[in-house]
Amino acid sequence: MILDDYFARLETEHQAEVERGEHDLQCEWRPRQCMCHCSKRRREAAGHTEPPELDWQAPLCTRCWNETESDADGYTCDTCSAFWNHDGTFGHFTDDYGELTPRPIIDVQLPPLPEEVHA
Numbered sequence: 001m002i003l004d005d006y007f008a009r010l011e012t013e014h015q016a017e018v019e020r021g022e023h024d025l026q027c028e029w030r031p032r033q034c035m036c037h038c039s040k041r042r043r044e045a046a047g048h049t050e051p052p053e054l055d056w057q058a059p060l061c062t063r064c065w066n067e068t069e070s071d072a073d074g075y076t077c078d079t080c081s082a083f084w085n086h087d088g089t090f091g092h093f094t095d096d097y098g099e100l101t102p103r104p105i106i107d108v109q110l111p112p113l114p115e116e117v118h119a
C-alpha cells in the first residue's frame with residue numbers, strides 16, 4: 001500500500017535523524033505519528049522563544065554588488081553614484097549635472113563671498 005511505503009520512508013528518515021543526534025530522550029516520535037518536539041526543545045534551550053524579525057534587503061547594485069539605499073523615491077548606490085526608480089527602471093548617475101559652466105582659463109580674482117568678509 002502506498003501509505004505504508006510513505007510511513008516506512010518517514011521511519012527511515014527518522015532513524016537517520018536519530019543517528020545524527022537530532023532527537024533527545026523525551027522524543028515523542030512514533031510510527032504514524034511522525035512528530036516530536038525535539039527541535040522545539042533544542043531551540044528553546046538555546047533561548048529562541050520568539051520568531052526572529054525579517055531583514056528585508058534592498059536590491060543589489062550589479063556593478064559593485066552592494067545593497068542599495070532605499071527611500072520613498074527609489075534606490076541609490078552611493079558607491080557607483082547611481083539611482084533607480086522604486087521598480088528598478090530609469091537608472092541614471094547622480095554625479096552627472098548636465099551642462100556646467102567651465103572654470104575660465106585665466107584666473108579671475110573674484111570678490112570674496114559675504115561669509116569670508118567677516119571671517
Ligand SMILES: [Zn+2]
Pocket residue numbers: 022023024026027028029036037038039
Ligand atoms: Zn524527536
Ligand SMILES: [Zn+2]
Pocket residue numbers: 061062063064065066077078079080081
Ligand atoms: Zn554600485
